[in-house]
Amino acid sequence: MTIGLYHYIALAVILFAIGFLGVLLRKNTLVIYMCLELMLVAATLALVAFSRYNGAIEGNVFVFFILTVAAAEVAVGLAIVVALFRKRGTVDVAKLNALKN
Amino acid sequence: MSETIFYIFAFIVAASALGVVANHNAVASALSFFVCLCGISVLFAMLDAYLLAFLLILVYAGAVVALFLFIIMLLDMHGGDRPPFGKMTIVSGVIAGTLLVLGVVTFLARGQFSTDALALARQAPSLFTDLKFYGVKLFTSYMLPVQLVGFLLLTGMLGVIVISKKQDEEGKKAEGLKD
Numbered sequence: 001m002t003i004g005l006y007h008y009i010a011l012a013v014i015l016f017a018i019g020f021l022g023v024l025l026r027k028n029t030l031v032i033y034m035c036l037e038l039m040l041v042a043a044t045l046a047l048v049a050f051s052r053y054n055g056a057i058e059g060n061v062f063v064f065f066i067l068t069v070a071a072a073e074v075a076v077g078l079a080i081v082v083a084l085f086r087k088r089g090t091v092d093v094a095k096l097n098a099l100k101n
Numbered sequence: 102m103s104e105t106i107f108y109i110f111a112f113i114v115a116a117s118a119l120g121v122v123a124n125h126n127a128v129a130s131a132l133s134f135f136v137c138l139c140g141i142s143v144l145f146a147m148l149d150a151y152l153l154a155f156l157l158i159l160v161y162a163g164a165v166v167a168l169f170l171f172i173i174m175l176l177d178m179h180g181g182d183r184p185p186f187g188k189m190t191i192v193s194g195v196i197a198g199t200l201l202v203l204g205v206v207t208f209l210a211r212g213q214f215s216t217d218a219l220a221l222a223r224q225a226p227s228l229f230t231d232l233k234f235y236g237v238k239l240f241t242s243y244m245l246p247v248q249l250v251g252f253l254l255l256t257g258m259l260g261v262i263v264i265s266k267k268q269d270e271e272g273k274k275a276e277g278l279k280d
Contacts, residue, residue: 002103002104003107007107009209011144013202013205013206015137017201017202018118018119020197024194024197025186026122031121031127034131035121037134037165038121038134045141045145048148048150052148057234057238058238060150061243064153064156065243067157067161069250069253070160070165071160071165072254073257074164074169075258078168078172080264083265
């Protein structure tokens with residue numbers, strides 16, 4: 001059986017679910033951030049696969065933009081994490097409960 | 102042959118993604134993320150998106166993972182040691198993940214993909230391995246998004262500068278109060 005679109009989509013969905021699981025399970029802000037990036041990469045994999053199997057380049061061009069936005073997002077997000085660490089001395093989301101109640 | 106390569110790299114990607122979630126050490130998570138990105142870039146190359154494979158290595162594996170490792174070092178948490186997951190957390194997380202997968206699977210199962218057409222399209226060699234197509238698309242149809250993304254990068258850069266600078270000023274004020 002040759003590798004079809006479904007194989008790539010299945011892998012992208014599994015990757016996305018693993019990233020989602022990580023966001024739900026982990027307490028470390030940095031690892032949560034990595035899992036968010038994992039979900040973004042899963043979406044790009046689905047886009048590239050759709051693009052290849054439809055014979056259109058649009059999906060690949062979208063991946064370009066996703067990569068750029070992800071780079072900007074990582075820069076800002078990590079700056080926020082560092083600012084948070086300076087202010088509160090921890091990056092554990094279980095301890096960052098100032099807004100609770 | 103290409104099936105074997107796909108399955109090997111799909112396994113590597115999924116296993117290292119699980120490694121990102123399950124590792125006790127944040128540095129190990131970042132390195133698993135790196136392995137995962139390398140696997141995905143191989144899959145991109147198998148989909149004839151050579152430029153994107155290269156860019157993924159360059160931007161993600163080169164810049165983003167390095168930035169993560171740098172921040173882990175900067176925060177000086179020695180990678181951290183995660184507490185074991187609670188039972189309820191695991192159960193609810195797995196249920197949520199399964200629901201997500203099931204949702205997409207039903208969506209795909211009900212979709213109207215013509216598998217024959219897809220197979221035919223795959224047989225044809227990709228037209229878009231040439232860089233020229235990306236350039237033409239980016240500078241004709243997608244000119245406005247390119248400019249917007251440039252503006253977004255500028256905004257992001259200013260935001261990062263403002264966030265770090267504000268902290269410095271507050272630090273100085275705090276020191277001044279101490280004096």
